Amino acid sequence: MQLWLLAIASCLFLRAGRALMQSRIIGGHVAAPNSIKYMVSLQRSSRQHFCGGSLVHRYWVLTAAHCNIGADQMMIVAGDYKVNIFEGTEQYAKPHKLVVHPSYNSSTNNADIMLIKLRAPMVLNKFVSLAPLPRQGTGVVEGHLCQVSGWGHVRVSGGGQVPVKLRTVTVPIVSAARCNGSDSFNGNITANMICAGYPSGGKDACKGDSGGPLVCRGRVYGMVSWGNGCGDAQFPGVYTAVSRFRRWIDQTIYGP
Ligand SMILES: *[C@@H]1O[C@H](CO)[C@@H](O)[C@H](O)[C@H]1NC(C)=O
Numbered sequence: 001m002q003l004w005l006l007a008i009a010s011c012l013f014l015r016a017g018r019a020l021m022q023s024r025i026i027g028g029h030v031a032a033p034n035s036i037k038y039m040v041s042l043q044r045s046s047r048q049h050f051c052g053g054s055l056v057h058r059y060w061v062l063t064a065a066h067c068n069i070g071a072d073q074m075m076i077v078a079g080d081y082k083v084n085i086f087e088g089t090e091q092y093a094k095p096h097k098l099v100v101h102p103s104y105n106s107s108t109n110n111a112d113i114m115l116i117k118l119r120a121p122m123v124l125n126k127f128v129s130l131a132p133l134p135r136q137g138t139g140v141v142e143g144h145l146c147q148v149s150g151w152g153h154v155r156v157s158g159g160g161q162v163p164v165k166l167r168t169v170t171v172p173i174v175s176a177a178r179c180n181g182s183d184s185f186n187g188n189i190t191a192n193m194i195c196a197g198y199p200s201g202g203k204d205a206c207k208g209d210s211g212g213p214l215v216c217r218g219r220v221y222g223m224v225s226w227g228n229g230c231g232d233a234q235f236p237g238v239y240t241a242v243s244r245f246r247r248w249i250d251q252t253i254y255g256p
């Protein structure tokens with residue numbers, strides 16, 4: 001089992017092994033500048049991108065629970081396109097608090113979802129907007145084409161960080177029955193997960209894309225969660241099923 005967080009200083013990095021060589025959105029293409037306006041980059045204090053997320057409210061970001069590196073280590077960047085290059089469209093906010101889903105289990109990756117409340121609101125403009133979410137309990141059928149986006153791994157060469165443009169790739173939904181089958185994830189898929197990928201592999205999310213949106217019918221139905229390698233024909237990408245958590249999201253943001 002492999003998480004798609006860029007965790008330079010942790011054991012996840014070691015566990016990732018060879019897959020680091022191909023460590024961004026696989027088989028995709030560069031997104032048009034600022035075309036996915038709700039996409040945010042989660043960065044370390046050192047400004048290194050490590051996860052993606054979606055702005056769901058001016059004060060709130062939706063991401064994966066395994067992207068939790070602690071609130072004081074984290075900076076959220078909205079309106080970004082080339083990560084690590086200042087383009088004048090970026091907005092920065094620190095977390096006020098992190099709300100990890102109470103059912104999150106880091107050994108099974110079940111309920112891999114977290115909300116981040118920002119200290120100051122993002123300003124909605126030409127470069128920053130809110131992500132449309134699916135209604136509670138709605139699904140997408142097998143074969144439906146969805147789009148996943150991310151900055152993936154930001155390589156470090158000669159001490160400098162290479163700018164990376166946002167990338168995106170289209171992948172079809174894979175049924176839970178197939179994804180959970182003995183020739184794939186063999187019982188490790190829960191009802192809180194959805195799978196997406198081509199039977200031939202080659203197109204996928206990868207490390208550093210964690211927490212980023214899988215968009216179907218214009219809504220964020222999934223968030224990059226985990227997998228086994230990247231772009232492997234036998235193992236589709238596994239995403240948190242956002243529609244299972246719509247009520248929790250609304251209660252967390254708007255509740256008492
Ligand atoms: C996580 O899931 C495993 C396997 O179902 C279970 O044994 C373990 O107790 C769970 N951990 C937590 C913290 O719920």
Ligand SMILES: *[C@@H]1O[C@H](CO)[C@@H](O)[C@H](O)[C@H]1NC(C)=O
Pocket residue numbers: 001107184185186187188228
């Ligand atoms: C399923 O989960 C078990 C227990 O965590 C693990 O040993 C096994 O490798 C997993 N299989 C796949 C295909 O992910």
Ligand SMILES: *[C@@H]1O[C@H](CO)[C@@H](O)[C@H](O)[C@H]1NC(C)=O
Pocket residue numbers: 176180186187188189190191
């Ligand atoms: C996947 O298989 C396991 C083991 O049979 C089962 O407990 C789980 O409910 C299945 N997941 C889905 C989404 O059906």
